[in-house]
Amino acid sequence: ETGVTQSPTHLIKTRGQQVTLRCSSQSGHNTVSWYQQALGQGPQFIFQYYREEENGRGNFPPRFSGLQFPNYSSELNVNALELDDSALYLCASSPSLSRSVGDTEAFFGQGTRLTVV
Amino acid sequence: GQQVMQIPQYQHVQEGEDFTTYCNSSTTLSNIQWYKQRPGGHPVFLIQLVKSGEVKKQKRLTFQFGEAKKNSSLHITATQTTDVGTYFCAKGSNYKLTFGKGTLLTVNP
Numbered sequence: 001e002t003g004v005t006q007s008p009t010h011l012i013k014t015r016g017q018q019v020t021l022r023c024s025s026q027s028g029h030n031t032v033s034w035y036q037q038a039l040g041q042g043p044q045f046i047f048q049y050y051r052e053e054e055n056g057r058g059n060f061p062p063r064f065s066g067l068q069f070p071n072y073s074s075e076l077n078v079n080a081l082e083l084d085d086s087a088l089y090l091c092a093s094s095p096s097l098s099r100s101v102g103d104t105e106a107f108f109g110q111g112t113r114l115t116v117v
Numbered sequence: 118g119q120q121v122m123q124i125p126q127y128q129h130v131q132e133g134e135d136f137t138t139y140c141n142s143s144t145t146l147s148n149i150q151w152y153k154q155r156p157g158g159h160p161v162f163l164i165q166l167v168k169s170g171e172v173k174k175q176k177r178l179t180f181q182f183g184e185a186k187k188n189s190s191l192h193i194t195a196t197q198t199t200d201v202g203t204y205f206c207a208k209g210s211n212y213k214l215t216f217g218k219g220t221l222l223t224v225n226p
Contacts, residue, residue, distance in 0.1 A: 042216030105162040
């Protein structure tokens with residue numbers, strides 16, 4: 001196991017609602033990234049946080065937002081949920097010595113399976 | 118955006134057969150990473166390749182990075198039922214990983 005934990009593991013929400021997903025990074029990791037994985041697809045990068053600041057963002061609308069806390073844990077918030085938001089949401093942390101998670105391996109949590117009905 | 122293309126999408130083999138998945142990019146890659154995701158699981162890091170022409174082995178798994186750093190491959194020798202899962206390549210760039218669509222490997226015992 002990687003030591004990255006996510007909660008909850010499963011969640012069902014109604015279209016239009018808001019959701020908060022949580023991630024606890026592996027000890028010593030100060031970089032956390034969030035990915036969305038639709039069924040049968042590869043993970044898609046949402047955004048990354050490094051030392052509590054957003055360090056990059058993928059092609060996701062502003063209703064996807066995040067936070068990183070001083071203990072390096074993180075939240076992903078999604079407002080105005082749509083049916084297409086149904087997916088596995090993955091948190092990944094890295095022991096980055098630099099700001100570039102692409103240069104080091106990512107340790108993924110088990111994910112949160114979100115279903116929007 | 119800049120994508121990594123992965124083929125084949127699916128591969129079904131008999132236990133003991135070999136398996137190869139390929140990853141291609143139209144642009145030069147600074148690095149390529151490989152992940153395995155078991156059914157119902159999460160991606161697990163396998164390896165990172167950085168150097169042109171690099172070849173790395175992990176037991177029955179052999180990873181290659183092309184000379185031009187635009188393609189990579191993962192080869193599994195003598196597959197076992199424990200190899201079942203989706204294998205993703207991912208390019209590392211600045212602050213994010215860009216994943217291919219993966220190759221789903223199923224193994225018939």
